[in-house]
Amino acid sequence: MKTEELDQLSHFASNLNYADLPLEVQAHTGWVLADTLASIVAGSAEPEMQRLNAAMGFGSGATLIGTGRQVHAEAAALLNGTAGTFLEMDEGNRFSRGHPAIHVLPAALSLSEMQGVDAERFLSALVVGYEVGSRIGAASQLRGAMHPHGTWGTIGAAAACARVLGSDPSSMKETINVSSSLTTATSKRTMLEGGLVRNVYAGLSNRNGVLASQLVACGFTGERDGLSSLFGEIVSEKFDVNILLRDLGSDWHLMHNYFKLHSCCRYNHGTLDALDAMAAQIPLPEADRIARIQVTTYHLAAELNDPAPRNTLAAKFSVPFAVATRIVHQSSALSSFTWEAVRDPRVLALAQKVEISEDPDMSRRLPNERPARVVITDIDGRQWTGEAGVNRGDDASPYSEEELTHKFLDLTGRVWSEDHAQQVLQASHQLCTGKLKLAHWLDLVKAPPKH
Numbered sequence: 055m056k057t058e059e060l061d062q063l064s065h066f067a068s069n070l071n072y073a074d075l076p077l078e079v080q081a082h083t084g085w086v087l088a089d090t091l092a093s094i095v096a097g098s099a100e101p102e103m104q105r106l107n108a109a110m111g112f113g114s115g116a117t118l119i120g121t122g123r124q125v126h127a128e129a130a131a132l133l134n135g136t137a138g139t140f141l142e143m144d145e146g147n148r149f150s151r152g153h154p155a156i157h158v159l160p161a162a163l164s165l166s167e168m169q170g171v172d173a174e175r176f177l178s179a180l181v182v183g184y185e186v187g188s189r190i191g192a193a194s195q196l197r198g199a200m201h202p203h204g205t206w207g208t209i210g211a212a213a214a215c216a217r218v219l220g221s222d223p224s225s226m227k228e229t230i231n232v233s234s235s236l237t238t239a240t241s242k243r244t245m246l247e248g249g250l251v252r253n254v255y256a257g258l259s260n261r262n263g264v265l266a267s268q269l270v271a272c273g274f275t276g277e278r279d280g281l282s283s284l285f286g287e288i289v290s291e292k293f294d295v296n297i298l299l300r301d302l303g304s305d306w307h308l309m310h311n312y313f314k315l316h317s318c319c320r321y322n323h324g325t326l327d328a329l330d331a332m333a334a335q336i337p338l339p340e341a342d343r344i345a346r347i348q349v350t351t352y353h354l355a356a357e358l359n360d361p362a363p364r365n366t367l368a369a370k371f372s373v374p375f376a377v378a379t380r381i382v383h384q385s386s387a388l389s390s391f392t393w394e395a396v397r398d399p400r401v402l403a404l405a406q407k408v409e410i411s412e413d414p415d416m417s418r419r420l421p422n423e424r425p426a427r428v429v430i431t432d433i434d435g436r437q438w439t440g441e442a443g444v445n446r447g448d449d450a451s452p453y454s455e456e457e458l459t460h461k462f463l464d465l466t467g468r469v470w471s472e473d474h475a476q477q478v479l480q481a482s483h484q485l486c487t488g489k490l491k492l493a494h495w496l497d498l499v500k501a502p503p504k505h
Contacts, residue, residue: 059295060279064227066302067186067213072177073488079306083181084486085455086145088462088479089313090155091499093144095120096388096465097137099503102250107133116164120469122502127164131211131264134160136257139203141388142318142370143465147311148421148448150191150206153256154307157207158183161260162214165267166492171218173485173492181308183214183263186230188307193298194285201245204238204255205289209281211263212236219267233266234280237289245319246360248368312447315461316386318370321355324426324442325373326386332428332440333384339432341382341404349373349410351426352419356412361405369396374408377428388464419443422450471504 072080097103098120111118111133113126119134138144138156146153162183166176187210196202212233216226238259244252277283286293316326332338351373361374369375369391378401379390395401416425423443430438444451453461459479466475478498484490 056295057279059299060227060230060281061223062299062302063186064223064230067182067217067230068221068223068226070178070182070217070303072174072181075181077487079181079309080486080488081483082309083177084483085313085458086155086184086308086311087159087180087486088482089145089458090138090159091119091478091482092462092465093141093156094134094138094160095470096143096468097140099468100137100140103133103137103140106136116167117496117500119499120503122500127168128261128264130164130167131161131260132254132257134164134257135260136254139253139256141465142391143314143388143461145311145313146320147188147191147307148320148424149307149310150188150202151196151421152188152191152202152205152207154184154188154191154207154210154311155180156256157187157203157259158210158214158263160257161211161263162218164260165215165218165264167496169218171492173488173490173495175218175220176492177486179214179217181306182217183210184308185302185306186210186213189298189302190281190285192307193294194290195292196290199242200289201240201242201252201255203252204240204259206237206285207256207259208237208262208266209233211260212266213263215263215267216270219271221267221270225270228275229266229270231276231278231280232269232274233263233276234284235276236262236266237284239289245367245371246357248363248365248371250365250367252367310449312445312449313453313458313461314447315453315457316376317388317391318376318386319358320445321358321424322370322373322376323445323447324351324355324424325349325428326376326380327442327446328426328428328440329377329380331442332430332438336438338381338438339430339436341378341400343432344381344404344407344430345433346431347377347404347408348429348431349377349408349426350413350416351410352417352424353412353414354420355424355426356410359410361408362402363396366391366393366396372405373410374405375401377408378402378404469503470501474498474501474504
């Protein structure tokens, strides 16, 4: 990577002003902010998160979302980032093949609170972190055994923090280089096997993003070109600078994101969309009437083939389980991926009847489509067939504002009253359209649980 190319990225990140962004970008930022916040709030209610918050949540200066408590900035970044990935409901980006916002918002928010900056600085940081992180993800091709969480998101978080601090291009460049050495060696097996340590990867990115900005402020330095070193040699052997910088500042990755209504890994969504399309035409057979379910899809989804996941995390990364719980519970929402669902004998029995295979032609349709074909055969030999290409929730097939609002209220309802949640949602949009001060929004976000 040439010096001037890294300089171009750093100049963009240090000089972006949120108020100068197109109105449609500002409006969409409101949904990204609200959706990511809802994922954190809902995740904070999980028992593992409650124990972790109790063990590590100390200090003051930054909000521990969903608890009504204040903690140190680095602890808030770590814990809020971890909570936001627990339920697999946070937004993502098909071009970066990961989840930019949850790697950025907790870091940007905790440091913004600590620094007492205004909404313009906070929102500028949020967009900067999203764009830098997502573009690095798109420009690289991580090794197949790695999980994308905790990798390029660290650099997005660090760039966001540098923008909060008002870093000039030189300091921004140094922060990017320092943060490239603070990424995590992540394993895809953790998600496939239900290793809950996987949920901490995004939290580590946020914490290390805060750390990187603080290190640079104290005079620490990194490599001359940490991006090319890390993503061109170590965790990835491919790093395409043209993709990194393509239409920088005019074509916004944030506008090409996706939101999730299916409460599971994105790789399941094509299959679930196909089931939904089938069910919209004719009722699906009862679970005990099904003899066989054949799923044909792309290679990343075909890896999710465990019919007997050991916990709720593993269930979210299992196509057989996702298919079975969708049919049994007639839903793929949060309630279909609980411990009760994981232990449901009807779901487990049906999951054993799901066969999944890769179609190379479908794999070649990535990233613009994440296709799947589902064939259900009942015990009398009758068949139901459904297909999906572009997944719902993508910018090419977006969910309605009503659907996203319902999701926000459903997730935050685990912690807040509906009236308070409605206020937070409205305030999030007002914040992102210049109609509300950050302090007023934070007052709402600081609310304790309803019980």
